Amino acid sequence: VLDEPDFPALGAARVAIVGLGLMGGSLALALRGQCAELIGADVNEVALLAAVERGVVDRAAAFPMRDCDLLVLAAPVRVILAQLAELAQWPGPARPITVLDLGSTKAQIAAAMSALPAGYHPLGGHPMCGKETSGLDQAEGRLFRGRVFVLSPLERTPPGALRLAQALVEAVGALPCHLEAERHDRLAARVSHLPYAAAAALVRAAETLPDEHVWTLAASGFRDTSRLAASEVSMMLDTLLTNRPAVLDSLRRYRAELDDLARLLEAGDEPALRAWLTAARERRRGLFQT
Amino acid sequence: VLDEPDFPALGAARVAIVGLGLMGGSLALALRGQCAELIGADVNEVALLAAVERGVVDRAAAFPMRDCDLLVLAAPVRVILAQLAELAQWPGPARPITVLDLGSTKAQIAAAMSALPAGYHPLGGHPMCGKETSGLDQAEGRLFRGRVFVLSPLERTPPGALRLAQALVEAVGALPCHLEAERHDRLAARVSHLPYAAAAALVRAAETLPDEHVWTLAASGFRDTSRLAASEVSMMLDTLLTNRPAVLDSLRRYRAELDDLARLLEAGDEPALRAWLTAARERRRGLFQT
Numbered sequence: 211v212l213d214e215p216d217f218p219a220l221g222a223a224r225v226a227i228v229g230l231g232l233m234g235g236s237l238a239l240a241l242r243g244q245c246a247e248l249i250g251a252d253v254n255e256v257a258l259l260a261a262v263e264r265g266v267v268d269r270a271a272a273f274p275m276r277d278c279d280l281l282v283l284a285a286p287v288r289v290i291l292a293q294l295a296e297l298a299q300w301p302g303p304a305r306p307i308t309v310l311d312l313g314s315t316k317a318q319i320a321a322a323m324s325a326l327p328a329g330y331h332p333l334g335g336h337p338m339c340g341k342e343t344s345g346l347d348q349a350e351g352r353l354f355r356g357r358v359f360v361l362s363p364l365e366r367t368p369p370g371a372l373r374l375a376q377a378l379v380e381a382v383g384a385l386p387c388h389l390e391a392e393r394h395d396r397l398a399a400r401v402s403h404l405p406y407a408a409a410a411a412l413v414r415a416a417e418t419l420p421d422e423h424v425w426t427l428a429a430s431g432f433r434d435t436s437r438l439a440a441s442e443v444s445m446m447l448d449t450l451l452t453n454r455p456a457v458l459d460s461l462r463r464y465r466a467e468l469d470d471l472a473r474l475l476e477a478g479d480e481p482a483l484r485a486w487l488t489a490a491r492e493r494r495r496g497l498f499q500t
Numbered sequence: 501v502l503d504e505p506d507f508p509a510l511g512a513a514r515v516a517i518v519g520l521g522l523m524g525g526s527l528a529l530a531l532r533g534q535c536a537e538l539i540g541a542d543v544n545e546v547a548l549l550a551a552v553e554r555g556v557v558d559r560a561a562a563f564p565m566r567d568c569d570l571l572v573l574a575a576p577v578r579v580i581l582a583q584l585a586e587l588a589q590w591p592g593p594a595r596p597i598t599v600l601d602l603g604s605t606k607a608q609i610a611a612a613m614s615a616l617p618a619g620y621h622p623l624g625g626h627p628m629c630g631k632e633t634s635g636l637d638q639a640e641g642r643l644f645r646g647r648v649f650v651l652s653p654l655e656r657t658p659p660g661a662l663r664l665a666q667a668l669v670e671a672v673g674a675l676p677c678h679l680e681a682e683r684h685d686r687l688a689a690r691v692s693h694l695p696y697a698a699a700a701a702l703v704r705a706a707e708t709l710p711d712e713h714v715w716t717l718a719a720s721g722f723r724d725t726s727r728l729a730a731s732e733v734s735m736m737l738d739t740l741l742t743n744r745p746a747v748l749d750s751l752r753r754y755r756a757e758l759d760d761l762a763r764l765l766e767a768g769d770e771p772a773l774r775a776w777l778t779a780a781r782e783r784r785r786g787l788f789q790t
Binding site for chain 1: 628629630631647648650677679683684686687688690691692694695696697698699700701702703704705706707708709711713714715716717718719720721722723724725726727728729730731732733736737740741744747748750751752753754755756757758759761762765766768770773774776777778779780781783784785787788
């Protein structure tokens, strides 16, 4: 019988965060004082230095996987995929390292994680708390509080690694939700990636109206409905491209709903139109206070 | 030469507001102390009594057009249309009355206004400050501050009536914007009615995913993008049905943008996809701070 490797409690763990943008920086701030050491890594050396100077992390490291217990990958999805491919090319670590990522899609990352050498104990993660802003300056330790934090363990993920990740989720005040990677991606496509696409298309549709006053009349309704269109393009491009089947399926469903609406409006079918709008209103009012 | 009728300054005007919901109630609160008298009317007698008791209006009147200088119609569009049709069946007032409405669409209202008997001096109005909530309880005097307030004078609108309406817009802290009714409707379809349709379709598209966790993963992005779906259905139904050609045109344009996105994503055309998303992002970031 293979012994389970030894995983430290979060308070005794050295946590390395690779990517100190909005997510990684916020995670570092939220973990302050709750783990043995916070190690930062970022390709942007200016940002990395600033993070050390501001005390967001305890120290910087070019190769943080050398001496950490928990490695958190907090970059856009395709950067995480490249990092995992790189890790897979080298021998595994002498001591067990739990690998958790914060990417917006999980299936391709789970596949890449399954190719990691022994000694790495990977699982996927996704905190549901995006902002349309980015960068360390926007980071805040409260970002995760009360938010759902998806964890996607793989078959190879040992209970100890999952416990450590779960402890991290709870330490930052988030609500853990275990979901298999493909299921996460289908759900995220519908309630996160589709809203982004809808927002961007809305801005573009308004842009095409040849009237100088089109933005004059854009008020709080337009502002909120289009907010996600301001999201960082590289991050969202990675998200859409690594979740294509589910995003395309969501776009098809969305367009079908819009077609139904157009048909009912064209026909002036008031009872059906009222029912269509009312179903959306009732559901939306049940979900959020505003 | 026909003398222009005599229009009072706002401070000397008796203002009657028909419909004391979110818009009418907020207008009353914003006008407090800035006109000679505030008269309220509402089919909902309980709400009307509450408005008098709370001092939102000075008094209630069943037929407020009998002794007011400025009649403000603050109901959903098709209710306003019915009110205008009713006014058109009776002889005009002995003293000039400026008639201003706050409806979300302007072309059908302008047509109904042009049938009013002499003595009424109508023009359209639309403050661009909706909320997804409704009712007098939600009313607030600051609602109009800094917001665009469209005024759509008709050919028959005398300068004095326009001046009085303009004084009202400025008194509530809004920014007047003069737009011809059809032009207003085309613009509002694109930046107000389309966002509502997009939000409602988004809720419906998520609803169709057969997974109990679909709402678990709906976070702030979904919340904001779908906010307008919670709008009052009767009000929005009136809006869509009285602006059908422009709303259908906006839906077509929106649908075309979504089709483009799906095509680029399906093809995996990364440069074109990046350009498509970047154009939306740049425009959105130029419009609002968040």
